[in-house]
Amino acid sequence: MSGVELLPLGEVLKPTRPRVKPSDYPDLPFIGMEHVEAHSMKLLGTVPAATMKSSAVHFKPGDVLYGRLRPYLNKVYRPTFEGLCSAEFIVLPENERVDGGYLQYFLNSSAFVRYASHLNTGDRPRVDFDQLAPYEVPLPDVDEQRRIVAEIEKQFSRLDEAVANLKRVQGNLARFTKAILSAAAAGRLVKTESAISEASGAAFESGAELVKRVLVARKQLWSGRGQYIEPSPPATRGLAALPNGWTWASADQLSDFITKGTTPAATKLSEGAGDVQFLKVYNLTFDGVLNHTYKPAFVSRDTHEGDLARSRVRPGDVLINIVGPPLGQVSLVPAELPEANINQAIARIRPVAPLSPRYVALALMATEVMDWAVRRAKTTAGQSNLTLELCRAIPIPLPPLAEQDRIVAEVDRRLSIVREVEAE
DSSP states (O other): OTTOEEEEHHHHOOOOOOEEOGGGSTTSEEEOGGGBOTTTOOBOOOEEGGGOOSOEEEEOTTOEEEEOBSGGGOOEEOOSSOEEEOTTEEEEOOOSSSOHHHHHHHHTSHHHHHHHHTSOOSSSOBOOHHHHTTSEEEEOOHHHHHHHHHHHHHHHHHHHHHHHHHHHHHHHHHHHHHHHHHHHHTTOSSOOHHHHHHHHOOOOOOHHHHHHHHHHHHHHHOOOSSSOOOOOOOOOTTOOOOOTTOEEEEHHHHEEEEEEOOOOOGGGOEESOOSEEEEOGGGOOSSEEOOTTSSOEEEOHHHHHTTTGGGEEOTTOEEEEOEESSOOOEEEOOTTOOOEEEOTTEEEEEEOTTSOHHHHHHHHHSHHHHHHHHHTOEEETTEEEOOHHHHHHOEEEEOOHHHHHHHHHHHHHHHHHHHHHHHO
16 A cells, blocks of 8 residues: 555554552542453443552553453453553553554454464463564554544444344344234234134134043043043133133143153263253243254263153153243244253143144243243242243133144244344
8 A cells, every 4th residue: 555654563652651559540540451341442341540459550541552461352442531550451652653543443453463362372371562562563644544543433333333223123023023923822813713614604613622622632641640630721810812712721731741851960961962962941942943953962862761751852842941031932842853851941841632732832932921921930049930830820822723723824934034034
């Protein structure tokens, strides 16, 4: 580039600010290494200099503070005020040859960070200015430096605006997803079976009749000890009115078995590969899709069939995280995961055929349904828990079977659009 000199950093400037006693400047702010965010050149806060005892470095507005401890953290900051800083900063005043803003962005550049990071090794590597001094800096005249800084900051402003817009879009998508699920669980998403029946004159099986059929199938599946106990229906007081043909049913009424997982000893878990996958809370999501490929853990076949026998899951099982916050993440075990185990922070609901497991999962994901459970969760020392008793009592809005299938298809269609927009 014409008019640009390439000079060693040590020829351009020197760290000339003296060390001082914080007690001599009690009213000034103090910046420690922990107060500068890595990589972003942002100040996270200050403390009064009067609270510090070790010697510090006095800086002036416009100086550049360069963190010499662990230079790979890339802690660079240019204050607009006078203060003191930790001696772990090299304080570099601007001069007639270099603009402070230009210097700040140069020291923050990836090429300079790579250079500084390889000068020393160890757990707490430090660099001295003498080690940095030979590094060559491209140096146009000061006016050009300031024009460069202005352009960088203009682009950063555009980037900040783009990030803010992206966050707004993500927030809108999250609200849209919640609205879809709420509409699905309230019978507002597709034409109801009752309306179709009224128009055609054909009879249909109501949700209440479906529950009776499910209860017969549930009893036939039961293989426990002692006398079979009929599951309790939900307490419907305070619940919203449902469309014609729908009914409220408890999760217990609709499930073959509701239980929670077990966490084995750490020595029985392996990362990355193994016989049977072991699912943890971080594998659950808020959109009902089990992310079983994220940080996969595994147990042996013997552990799966022995110590963890009660925590086995299979395709079609609905999983809920019951320890939080957050609570209420719901995911369906997919067909491509034929067997797995869950830890003690996850409850398993196994919908009875012919129910649609996907519909049961979507209904549980609806804000109104899950909020019923979360409001009743037990909270101790900042940790919230859904008991199995509470999970069994969760009221689920149940439409006729054919309507469940239409709801699932429409929700999945709309959520696929949401995921495409998120990916884009």
